[in-house]
Amino acid sequence: MNTILHITQNDRWTKAKNLETYRSETLDSEGFIHCSTVAQVIGSANRFFKQQQDLVILVIAIDRVTSEIRYEGADSTNLFPHIYGELNIDAVIQSIDLEADLDGSFILPKELISG
Incomplete structure (x- = not known):
């Protein structure tokens, strides 16, 4: 199954499950929900969520996903998936805790390591 990933606060996800739809802050400010591929997610986590x-x-x-997904980026070599609209929660097949090391940085959770 093809998947993309999105990082959020646990309490925001809990509220979204009750509402049956998820909105990130960036949906209102930028028009889309930022997502990543498995290869991109830890870089995004360490850049935007450290500490x-x-x-x-x-x-x-x-x-x-019922909303449109576009792959976009500053250049054509590193495109990120963006969801243009609310995320229907039935598209989320798993939520994985993202825990920081002692220095506040992240490593890829074992659930996302293939092989």
Whole structure:
């Protein structure tokens, strides 16, 4: 199954499950929900979420997302998936705790390591 990933606060995800839809802050400010591939997610976590706690990675099944997904970036060599609209929660097939090391940086959770 093809998946993309999104990092968020655990309490935001809990609220979204009750509402049956998820909105990130960037949906209102930028028009889309930022996502990553498995290869990109830790770089994104360390760049934008360092020193934060109580984070989860949402594993999203691409074929279940009802909003448009576009792959975009500053250059054509590193395109990030963006969801242009609310995320229907039934597209989220797993949530994985994202915990920081003692220095506040992240490593890829074992659930996302293939092989």
